[in-house]
Amino acid sequence: MMNSKRLLDMSAVGIRLGGASKQAGIDQHAEGSKGRKITVSATADSGVILACKNGPATGAVFYKFVLDDGSLRECTRQDTVLNVNDLSSGREKYHLNKAGCGGEADERNSGLTGILTNGSPTHGLIRKGQKADKHMHSEARDPLVPSGCQATNGQQVPPEERYPHPSSQIPVPRRRKPSGLADKEVMAATVLTSLSTSPLVLTHTQTASAAVPEPASRGWKEVLSTSYSSSTSGNWSWDTSDQSVPSTPSPPLSNETSKSFLLSSQSDNVIDDVKESTHFLFEDPIPRKRKNSVKVMLKCLWKNCEKVLSTSSGIQRHIRTVHLGRNCDSDYSDGEEDFYYSEIEVNMDSLSEGLSSLTPTSPTTTGPPPIFPPFSHAAFVPRSEPAHIVMRGPQGHAPSLLSQSAPSTLCHIRTDHAYQGPLTHIRTVSFGEKRQPAPHTHTTICKTPPFTAPLPKPAPGIRKPRGEAKKCRKVYGMEKRDMWCTACRWKKACQRFTD
DNA sequence: TTTGCCGGGTA
DNA sequence: TACCCGGCAAA
Numbered sequence: 001m002m003n004s005k006r007l008l009d010m011s012a013v014g015i016r017l018g019g020a021s022k023q024a025g026i027d028q029h030a031e032g033s034k035g036r037k038i039t040v041s042a043t044a045d046s047g048v049i050l051a052c053k054n055g056p057a058t059g060a061v062f063y064k065f066v067l068d069d070g071s072l073r074e075c076t077r078q079d080t081v082l083n084v085n086d087l088s089s090g091r092e093k094y095h096l097n098k099a100g101c102g103g104e105a106d107e108r109n110s111g112l113t114g115i116l117t118n119g120s121p122t123h124g125l126i127r128k129g130q131k132a133d134k135h136m137h138s139e140a141r142d143p144l145v146p147s148g149c150q151a152t153n154g155q156q157v158p159p160e161e162r163y164p165h166p167s168s169q170i171p172v173p174r175r176r177k178p179s180g181l182a183d184k185e186v187m188a189a190t191v192l193t194s195l196s197t198s199p200l201v202l203t204h205t206q207t208a209s210a211a212v213p214e215p216a217s218r219g220w221k222e223v224l225s226t227s228y229s230s231s232t233s234g235n236w237s238w239d240t241s242d243q244s245v246p247s248t249p250s251p252p253l254s255n256e257t258s259k260s261f262l263l264s265s266q267s268d269n270v271i272d273d274v275k276e277s278t279h280f281l282f283e284d285p286i287p288r289k290r291k292n293s294v295k296v297m298l299k300c301l302w303k304n305c306e307k308v309l310s311t312s313s314g315i316q317r318h319i320r321t322v323h324l325g326r327n328c329d330s331d332y333s334d335g336e337e338d339f340y341y342s343e344i345e346v347n348m349d350s351l352s353e354g355l356s357s358l359t360p361t362s363p364t365t366t367g368p369p370p371i372f373p374p375f376s377h378a379a380f381v382p383r384s385e386p387a388h389i390v391m392r393g394p395q396g397h398a399p400s401l402l403s404q405s406a407p408s409t410l411c412h413i414r415t416d417h418a419y420q421g422p423l424t425h426i427r428t429v430s431f432g433e434k435r436q437p438a439p440h441t442h443t444t445i446c447k448t449p450p451f452t453a454p455l456p457k458p459a460p461g462i463r464k465p466r467g468e469a470k471k472c473r474k475v476y477g478m479e480k481r482d483m484w485c486t487a488c489r490w491k492k493a494c495q496r497f498t499d
Numbered sequence: 500t501t502t503g504c505c506g507g508g509t510a
Numbered sequence: 511t512a513c514c515c516g517g518c519a520a521a
Binding site: 500501502503504505506507508509510 | 511512513514515516517518519520521
C-alpha cells in the first residue's frame with residue numbers, strides 16, 4: 001500500500017469561478033492515476049461542507065455536503081468531469097462546470113472550475129464548528145460524461161477535456177439525486193463560490209459568516225499563495241480545526257491567514273479526524289511575507305504536542321516520526337498518514353523590535369525558548385488559540401513554545417501605556433509577581449482580583465527589592481531610549497519587564 | 500559604578 | 511495628569 005501511493009507534490013491548484021481565475025497549485029510526482037484518492041471539502045457561510053473525492057481505484061468523484069443542520073448530503077458532481085492531462089506531469093484537471101449537483105445548477109455557480117493537478121490524497125476544508133462525516137459517499141461515474149447533474153450528459157465539456165488522455169480519465173460517479181436535494185446541492189455549490197470570494201469564512205464561526213467580503217481576486221489566490229508557493233509532496237488540508245477555540249475577530253490580515261492549514265494525507269476519515277477538520281496539506285510552503293512581517297509557523301496539533309516548525313515538511317516529519325512512529329529517514333509518505341498541524345503567525349517585526357537586543361531564536365529550535373517580556377512587543381498574532389496565548393504567568397516560566405510565551409498585541413498595547421493611562425487592567429495579569437506594589441503605584445493594587453485581600457502598603461522608605469529582570473535600560477540601552485517603556489523613561493518602575 | 504525607581508517638581 | 515529628574519539604595 002505504501003508503494004502504491006505516490007508522493008504528492010502540490011503546487012498548483014487552479015480554481016476558476018465565474019471566469020475569475022484563481023490559481024493555486026498542486027503538482028505532484030505522478031505515479032499513475034490508480035489508487036488515487038482525492039477529497040475536497042469546503043465550507044462557507046452557507047453552512048455547507050462540501051467534499052469530494054475520487055475513489056482509490058475507480059477514480060469516481062464524490063461529493064458530500066454537510067449542511068448546517070448536521071445532515072449529510074451526498075452527491076456526485078454530475079457536471080464534473082475529471083480529466084487527467086499530461087500524465088507525464090501527473091496533472092489532472094477537474095472541471096466543475098456547474099456547482100449544482102442536482103442538475104438544477106444555479107447559473108451563479110456555473111463556470112466554477114476547479115483544476116486540481118493530480119491527485120492530492122486529501123483536501124479538506126471544514127468549517128469551524130462543523131462536524132463532518134468521516135466517510136465519503138461514493139458513486140461511480142463515467143468520467144467521459146460531461147458535466148451536469150445528468151451524469152451522462154457531457155455536452156458541457158470540451159472535447160479536449162473530455163478525452164484527454166485515455167488512461168487519465170477518471171470516472172465521475174453518476175450523481176444520485178434525491179428529489180428536494182437540489183437546493184441544498186446548489187447551496188453547496190454556492191459554497192464554492194463563497195470560498196473563492198471570501199476566505200474569511202473559514203475562520204469564522206457560523207454566526208460570524210457576515211464576514212467582510214473580500215474581492216474575489218483575493219480569495220483563493222491569496223489564501224493559497226499565502227500558505228505555499230512551492231511544493232514537494234504531501235497532502236494539503238485546509239483546516240479550521242480550532243473551531244473549539246473562540247477567537248477574537250481578526251483584522252483582515254489575520255482573518256485571511258488565520259486559517260489553519262493542516263497536513264492530512266489520505267485516509268477516508270480525513271474529515272473525521274480529531275479536530276473534526278480537514279486540512280490542506282502543503283509541502284514546504286514558503287509563507288508569503290505578510291503585512292507586519294508575519295511569519296507563518298506550523299504548530300503540531302497532536303495532543304500534548306506543541307511542536308512548532310517553520311516548514312510543512314518539517315512538521316510532517318515531526319508528526320510522522322514522533323506521532324506516527326514512522327521512519328524519519330525521508331519525507332516519503334505513503335498517503336496513509338494524517339498530519340494535523342495548524343498555522344500560526346509570528347509577527348517578526350514586533351518580535352524583532354521588542355527583542356532587538358535579544359538573541360533571535362528560531363522557532364524550530366528545540367532548546368528553551370527565549371523568555372519574552374511579559375507584555376511588551378507582541379510577536380504573535382494568535383490564529384487559533386488566542387486565549388492561552390494572551391495570558392501568561394509570571395515571568396520565569398517560559399512556556400515551551402512561542403505560542404505560549406509570546407504576548408499578544410493587545411497586551412502589548414496595554415502594557416506600554418500602562419504607566420501613562422489609568423493603570424486599570426495592567427496588573428491583573430501580573431498576578432504572582434514577587435514585587436510589592438509601590439505605594440504610589442496606585443491603581444495597580446486596585447486591580448487585583450476582588451477576592452484578594454488588600455496588599456499591605458510597604459512602610460514608608462522601604463523600597464521594593466530590585467527585580468532581577470533586565471529593565472528597558474539594559475535591554476535597549478540608552479541609545480534606544482525611545483524603546484523603553486514609559487515608566488522607565490520616567491524613571492519609574494519598569495512596566496515592561498516586571499519581575 | 501551602574502541600575503532601578505521613589506518621591507517630588509513642573510507644565 | 512503627563513512628564514521629568516534628583517537622589518537613594520541595591521546590585
